[in-house]
Amino acid sequence: MPTSVPVKKAKAVATPDVPHGLGMDSSAVRRRMVEKLTAQGLSDALVQKAMGAVERHRFVDSGLVNQAYEDTSLPIGLGQTISKPSVVARMIELLRKGVDGRMGRVLEIGTGCGYQAAVLSHLATEVYSIERLRGLHDKARDNLRPFRLSTVHLLFGDGMVGYAAGAPYAAIIAAAGGDAIPQAWIDQLAVGGRLVAPVWGKPGGKGAATTAQALVVLDKTPQGVRQTVLEAVHFVPLKSGVA
């Protein structure tokens, strides 16, 4: 009879390579970040938990690691930025609309460095994330690899047309702002689903001279589409085509 050799179970150990400047345990820094977000109005416990779990410092360049838990957007290359933690939290809180449990399939337009996709993976059954810049699509893949997130699907392409193969989506979130919400996104949103996106508009009405970008929440109901315009935001432009 073959003897069975007992296999020693590897113990879970704390990540050894926490970058300099963050101290021994980056979870304490994240906890403080979440406390600040909560003081500013973040009340969704699941979003608080997800923001506390994802190591934002792993998504920024080594020279910016010390700023990773400040509430600021940071450059990620190719003229793009990782969104501020408060904006990521706010948009996902809106997207979840206080519903208990995980969202179903979520579509993200603008993968960037992959940070928001990682946060979403804690809150959705599947995440489809599209990026139009090859360099950032590759960067996000490298950044996300160590997390082994089997439910995150990174796609290279023009997110203006959405991703029909994954539709219908329970939720759609855009990290880049255009002049209007593309019809493809609305078509690919499930009835009962919600979309959150930055959109350029004229706060002073149609004839007004000034334009501003604001967060728009769109609900797709059996009766039709309902849009709500919320606070001003500053996102990089939504562009068509790939590069």
Ligand code: SAH
């Ligand atoms: N969620 C990202 C934010 C990245 S910034 C993060 O956590 O880092 C927004 C991204 O949207 C940029 O990388 C930009 O290249 C991308 N983008 C702009 N227009 C796009 C389009 N039509 N399709 C896909 N990605 C687009």
